[in-house]
Amino acid sequence: MNHSPSLSVRGLVCGCLLLCTAPAWAQTALPLTDLSPFKPASKTWRIAGDVQADLAAANVLKTAGGTGVLVNLPTDKEHGQDLFTNLVHGDADVEFEYLMAKGSNSGLYLQGRYEIQLHDSWGKQRPYSGDNGGIYERWDDSKPEGQKGYEGHAPRQNVSKAPGLWQKMRISFQAPRFDASGKKIENARILSIQLNGVTIHENVELSGPTRGAMENNEVPQGPIRIQGDHGAVAFRNIKLMPFGKQQPSLKDLQYSVYQGQFEAPADVAKAKAAASGKLLQLSAAITTLANDFLIAYTGKLEVKEQGDYNFRLGVPGGKGYLKVGGKEVMPFSERGGTGSISLAPGEYPVEILYAKTANWAKPNIQLSVSGTGLRETLLSDPAAALGNLVDPILVEAPQNTMLRSFVDLPSGGRVTHAISIGSAEGLHYTYDLDNGTIVQAWRGSFLDATPMWHERGDGSSKPTGMVQYFGKTMPALAVLADANAAWKADSVGTGFRPKGYSVDKEDRPTFMYQIYGAQVQDAPRVSANGQELQRSITIDNAPANLYLRVAEGKDIREQSKGLYVVGDKELFIRIDDAGGATPLVRNGAGGTTELLLPVSKKAVYAILF
Structure with missing residues (x-):
């Protein structure tokens, strides 16, 4: 300001x-x-x-x-x-x-x-x-x-x-x-x-x-x-x-409606049109048929400036096809797709096909164009929303809130026993109960449960804020033969047994599990100012050479005493209580860097991002 x-x-x-x-x-x-x-x-x-x-x-x-x-x-x-x-x-x-x-x-x-x-x-x-x-x-x-x-x-x-x-x-x-x-x-x-x-x-x-x-x-x-x-x-x-390039436009549009199912553009020439007419704008609202029909559109595409143009065609529940200037831009394919073509100023004949075969969607068509200097712009009826829009099912966290679901990670794989914990401070995280580890944390709003609760759903939810991922999910604790031994990718052979969780008077969970014969209590806590997620791990009967995997990134450097910066300044890790041990930064799998901490009784660190 x-x-x-x-x-x-x-x-x-x-x-x-x-x-x-x-x-x-x-x-x-x-x-x-x-x-x-x-x-x-x-x-x-x-x-x-x-x-x-x-x-x-x-x-x-x-x-x-x-x-x-x-x-x-x-x-x-x-x-x-x-x-x-x-x-x-x-x-x-x-x-x-x-x-x-x-x-x-x-x-x-x-x-x-x-x-x-x-x-x-x-x-x-x-x-x-x-x-x-x-x-x-x-x-x-x-x-x-x-x-x-x-x-x-x-x-x-x-x-x-x-x-x-x-x-x-x-x-x-x-x-x-x-x-x-x-x-x-x-x-x-x-x-x-x-x-x-x-x-x-x-x-x-x-x-x-x-x-x-x-x-x-x-x-x-x-x-x-x-x-x-x-x-x-x-x-x-x-x-x-x-941006500022003049956008192309469709003109002289005509349509023909055909009944039946069509597998290729050539099939249209063999069919007889059930209806035909002229259009002011590209739209599917020209037939009362709900299914098993094809609409063939013809017209001209007026191009005002030379350039490479990218087209996107949306045809829910069917197949789409686009030809411009006699060249196929998009093949006849399910739900349309995208295609590009280089065009000089002028008028080009255009042919668009929409064949609807699936009864789960309402008839609709959308065509847009974009390119260097041109924002993506609709060439079809702007009043027609593509597909069946769904109001999102959003879960807020006005107080400490827990929700069980599947969680899909961008690094690959699905966390099937995940629990997401939301806070009124606007800092949230997801815990993997199968590995005893935090897989993601985020700022802002809590969860979008639409994939889980809309109709049959797929059982998953996803964060609605700014997410910090922590790589592939794997056990947080491991016994290593030496400081250079590879980290275990799963809990097989570790004796891992989840023991559920307890909640304090503020509904904040402490997770409990067994691993390598040790009893573990894992208590993540959001700070009162919402700036950090502090994790306190307490261990009883810890075996020798037990390590905690604190962080992974392309690079990890100690910026000041006990404060580490991960990746390209993506997040900070602050070691609050190392239990007398010395943190270890080492090379991990796939060219990554890992921050490990030897543990015997207790370790406390904070995630700041």
């Missing part, structure tokens, strides 16, 4: 397009080898090869030599200034990774005018428009106190990571529209914002610039502006995909 007077940068936009050497509509990735992609700025901005936050000190980032990371380090002596890109944009997707210092505050302004807040909002339970990912409020000094700020938009949920970890944001932005006289005829719009893989905004209209904009006017194109006068922050992998 920016409460200081707006910086006057009139004329900044003029001539900026001349500095964009990338081809029209090509994605632009700012190289970050030096500061040349930006207008001259204060000395607080610099290029580095790496950056590290201090979790114990506010507004502190340490840098390492190299390139690829843009860093702002304002101080009390040098307040810092905002940074403006040389390139300008209209409609665009903007994506970037960023890393916040503890307690830091920054922002990214689309067209220099509409701020998306970047903030250390780690663990905050009820975010508002000034928190991480929020669309900052507009401001009017003429309004009464308490009403000067308006039209701010908080993120749907707080899926922010801890300071010192890389976060990823993707913004889809639609610029305001103007008529030939320069009068605004349509407001700017945030089509969507994804933060750490979770959609936190959709279809938000912006009536005007947010507070602290470079100017209060609105324009077709403007620069990206990064706030530089508040807190320490780092950026990398900044990419911009401009």
Whole structure:
């Protein structure tokens, strides 16, 4: 957020397009080898090869030599200034990774005018428009106190990571529209914002610039502006995909309806049409038949700009086919599919087939087109929803909540005896009762139980927030012949026996099991501020050479005493009680790195992300 007077940068936009050497509509990735992609700025901005936050000190980032990371380090002596890109944009997707210092505050302004807040909002339970990912409020000094700020938009949920970890944001932005006289005829719009893989905004209209904009006017194109006068922050992998190419359109549409089942496009020529006519737009709402029919559409595709065009055809409960300019773009296949073709400006004959054979779906058809410089856009009836939409069955966790289900992991495999534990603090986790281990943790909302409870279901649920996975599920404890012995992939031969779990007065579970003859109590606990998941493991009758597998990643490094950073700054592990043992970082299977801890009686560590 920016409460200081707006910086006057009139004329900044003029001539900026001349500095964009990338081809029209090509994605632009700012190289970050030096500061040349930006207008001259204060000395607080610099290029580095790496950056590290201090979790114990506010507004502190340490840098390492190299390139690829843009860093702002304002101080009390040098307040810092905002940074403006040389390139300008209209409609665009903007994506970037960023890393916040503890307690830091920054922002990214689309067209220099509409701020998306970047903030250390780690663990905050009820975010508002000034928190991480929020669309900052507009401001009017003429309004009464308490009403000067308006039209701010908080993120749907707080899926922010801890300071010192890389976060990823993707913004889809639609610029305001103007008529030939320069009068605004349509407001700017945030089509969507994804933060750490979770959609936190959709279809938000912006009536005007947010507070602290470079100017209060609105324009077709403007620069990206990064706030530089508040807190320490780092950026990398900044990419911009401009949109604005004129979309193709369907015209002169005609249809013919055929009864029966069809296995190939050639079968249509042998059949007699039961009905035919003209259409204003591509739609399946032209027949009363519910099943066993084929609709053949013909018409022209008008292309206004040369390019590679990607088509997506959806035909629930049947087969689809697409031919453009005499070339097969999609073969006759179940539920349609996708296909691409390179087209020059002009008109092309188009042929679309929709053969419906399955009675589980309602008749429907959707065709969309996308390409470099062109957002995916419907060419069919926009009022027709594809398929049978289902209201999601969402499970919230206003207090400590447990739900048993199957859980599918992206690393492969299904956890068949999983229990997911939700907390009011917005930090949740899933425990594998077959291996005595935590398989995933996440921030934000709790669970989507639609796959489990809708109709017959498949028994699974999935997180609805920002998920941190912990690799393939395997036992948390193992006896190793030596420190280099391979970790056991399953519990066979370990004598593993689950003993259920008990709950405390706050409904927090402690899991119990036997392994290698030892009695284990495993008590994960979410901290009161929602920032960390602390795991306390107590062992009775522990065998010799028993190890706890604390973490796995591509790389694990000790950042400070007892604090380890996993992967490419994906999460932190803090060893709180090693029971007198020394943690071990070693090479794991498949090129991974493992953090192990010898255990005899007790071990306590925290997961921070």
